[in-house]
Amino acid sequence: MKRIRLPQGRERVIAGAAVLAVLLTSLIVCIQLYEPAPSQVFEEAWQAVSEARRQEAAQYAPEVFRQAETYLEQARSTWRAENRKWFWSRNFNTTAQLAESAKLCGRIAGRLAVARRDSLELFTTFGIARLQQTVEEFRAQARRIPVNKTLWQKFVASELMVLESQFAHWRRDYLTAKAKLEEAEPLVNGAWSTTKASLENYLRQVPVWRRWADETIAWSAASDSVAIVVDKMAHKCYLYKGGKLLAEYPVELGPRWLGHKRQRGDNATPEGRYRIIKKKTNRETIYYKALQINYPNSEDQQKFLEARQRGELPRHATIGGLIEIHGHGGKGANWTAGCVALENAYMDELYELTHIGTPVTIVGSLKGLPANGNALH
Amino acid sequence: MKAKTLLSSLGIVVLMFVVGCKEAPQQLLADADAAMQAAQTAEANRYATDLFNAAKDSLSAAQAEVEQQNSKFALLRNYDRATALLNSAIAAFKSASDAAAANKEKVRAEADTLIAQLTPKIEAAKKLMAKAPKGKEGRAALEMIQADITAVESGLSEAQNAMTSNDYLTARDKAQAAMSKINSVIQELENAIGKKMGSRS
Numbered sequence: 001m002k003r004i005r006l007p008q009g010r011e012r013v014i015a016g017a018a019v020l021a022v023l024l025t026s027l028i029v030c031i032q033l034y035e036p037a038p039s040q041v042f043e044e045a046w047q048a049v050s051e052a053r054r055q056e057a058a059q060y061a062p063e064v065f066r067q068a069e070t071y072l073e074q075a076r077s078t079w080r081a082e083n084r085k086w087f088w089s090r091n092f093n094t095t096a097q098l099a100e101s102a103k104l105c106g107r108i109a110g111r112l113a114v115a116r117r118d119s120l121e122l123f124t125t126f127g128i129a130r131l132q133q134t135v136e137e138f139r140a141q142a143r144r145i146p147v148n149k150t151l152w153q154k155f156v157a158s159e160l161m162v163l164e165s166q167f168a169h170w171r172r173d174y175l176t177a178k179a180k181l182e183e184a185e186p187l188v189n190g191a192w193s194t195t196k197a198s199l200e201n202y203l204r205q206v207p208v209w210r211r212w213a214d215e216t217i218a219w220s221a222a223s224d225s226v227a228i229v230v231d232k233m234a235h236k237c238y239l240y241k242g243g244k245l246l247a248e249y250p251v252e253l254g255p256r257w258l259g260h261k262r263q264r265g266d267n268a269t270p271e272g273r274y275r276i277i278k279k280k281t282n283r284e285t286i287y288y289k290a291l292q293i294n295y296p297n298s299e300d301q302q303k304f305l306e307a308r309q310r311g312e313l314p315r316h317a318t319i320g321g322l323i324e325i326h327g328h329g330g331k332g333a334n335w336t337a338g339c340v341a342l343e344n345a346y347m348d349e350l351y352e353l354t355h356i357g358t359p360v361t362i363v364g365s366l367k368g369l370p371a372n373g374n375a376l377h
Numbered sequence: 378m379k380a381k382t383l384l385s386s387l388g389i390v391v392l393m394f395v396v397g398c399k400e401a402p403q404q405l406l407a408d409a410d411a412a413m414q415a416a417q418t419a420e421a422n423r424y425a426t427d428l429f430n431a432a433k434d435s436l437s438a439a440q441a442e443v444e445q446q447n448s449k450f451a452l453l454r455n456y457d458r459a460t461a462l463l464n465s466a467i468a469a470f471k472s473a474s475d476a477a478a479a480n481k482e483k484v485r486a487e488a489d490t491l492i493a494q495l496t497p498k499i500e501a502a503k504k505l506m507a508k509a510p511k512g513k514e515g516r517a518a519l520e521m522i523q524a525d526i527t528a529v530e531s532g533l534s535e536a537q538n539a540m541t542s543n544d545y546l547t548a549r550d551k552a553q554a555a556m557s558k559i560n561s562v563i564q565e566l567e568n569a570i571g572k573k574m575g576s577r578s
Contacts, residue, residue, distance in 0.1 A: 027452070037448030039441065046437040053430050058422075076440060083447040090448075142521065152521070156528040163554035176550070332510070332518075 038096040045099040048106030057113035068105035075099040120174035127181045131162050138192045146258050151191045158187035209363035216361040232257050233365035249346040252329045254338040264320030269338050270295050276358045288327025288344045289351045293360050295323035401443050405463040409436050412470035425476035432469030439463040484545040491552035495533045498559045505566035529559045
């Protein structure tokens with residue numbers, strides 16, 4: 001058996017050095033063959049996504065931001081998958097492309113979020129201010145004109161929503177502020193516009209009412225007699241003598257004074273040209289003193305019959321009557337069943353100066369609706 | 378002798394391969410993920426947004442660093458920076474969770490206080506309603522104020538519902554709105570009563 005001769009001395013050193021050289025060369029070749037990792041583009045991508053997150057893109061640009069996050073996660077997982085392969089078969093192209101997409105989407109999401117947030121901040125700032133102004137205007141009006149109870153309750157609830165919107169705005173949660181604002185806006189504006197529309201519709205008759213009042217005052221001047229004009233909107237009773245204003249008194253009416261009296265029990269005060277037909281005092285009235293007018297006159301009766309024929313009133317409806325100017329006013333509310341109430345002291349004056357046959361013209365309003373819709377200010 | 382030196386050199390090279398093949402900090406990565414989940418459960422994204430975002434940045438940087446090292450030749454991998462970043466991310470998520478818990482508790486306490494104060498305020502407003510002047514525009518105004526009080530009661534109920542569903546920010550907004558309204562109602566009633574008293578003296 002032939003023995004293999006191991007290298008001796010110098011040969012051994014040369015062989016060892018050769019092995020080492022081969023190993024080191026392999027090492028260098030391996031390093032050189034490594035596919036460079038997409039570190040740079042990946043870092044840019046997560047920084048773009050991070051910046052977008054700082055700009056609240058998750059809230060203000062959620063779709064684009066979610067897309068950016070998805071791309072970033074896909075880039076990370078493909079990178080991880082490539083790292084598990086042998087170095088010579090690695091390919092980071094997909095990772096780099098996904099990272100590029102994440103970077104792009106992240107940047108877009110960040111810019112979009114800033115733009116949307118700024119725009120929402122402005123939108124809610126002005127929206128809240130505008131709605132608060134409407135709330136104040138409507139509140140001021142509602143103290144003077146009858147507002148539908150359901151409408152008012154909705155309005156008050158929406159007023160709280162405006163406040164909620166403001167608190168959300170103060171803590172920079174513009175999305176909640178906007179949502180609350182959008183919930184409140186139709187209710188506030190709806191209440192205001194419904195009331196304003198019915199007011200505008202009602203005040204279309206102002207020219208006719210002015211003519212009635214002018215004719216009554218002219219009659220007072222021509223006959224040098226006393227005449228009464230009641231302005232329901234102003235809640236005033238004007239006493240004229242010889243065409244000149246002698247006195248004006250605050251009055252209270254029926255709770256549904258906005259509109260013409262249509263039937264018995266509707267708590268409305270009629271509009272029309274009437275005369276005093278009876279003066280009552282002591283046991284004749286429970287309201288201190290009273291001046292009964294000739295409601296319903298022929299015009300009222302005709303309107304009533306027409307309305308009933310059109311089906312606007314129930315068949316069993318009756319026209320009502322016993323409309324008076326009487327005492328016990330000063331309650332601070334429109335509380336009568338359709339009469340005009342004065343404080344007793346004023347009633348004394350009026351009672352003294354009037355007589356059977358004195359004209360009483362009751363009008364909705366002598367003033368029109370100004371451009372800003374603020375009829376009563 | 379020379380043979381021994383050669384063998385030692387080869388041994389060192391092999392040892393370098395073995396020692397150089399460092400493992401990625403898998404446990405720390407899992408811990409960081411768990412810390413992030415915990416922070417999300419604590420609603421850190423809502424109650425400690427800045428800290429939560431900073432923690433997420435640390436985690437993203439750490440994950441990128443881990444993959445970057447994984448991409449390198451085994452002998453050249455070094456996870457020291459990744460480890461430091463992961464530890465920092467875990468600490469940041471914990472801080473975010475703690476801050477969120479503290480903030481949430483603060484908001485909850487504020488909402489709770491407001492809700493507790495609302496009931497006596499509503500009662501006070503109702504008592505003032507009874508004392509308020511009825512004459513001279515009083516009754517109509519009181520009817521409107523009554524609607525305000527009803528709306529405040531409804532707002533209080535909504536705030537309580539939000540508290541029950543642990544939505545403290547909404548509960549606080551609703552309670553603040555109701556408080557603002559009831560305070561203005563009380564102010565209005567006190568002014569009306571004050572005027573009445575003034576007119577009597």
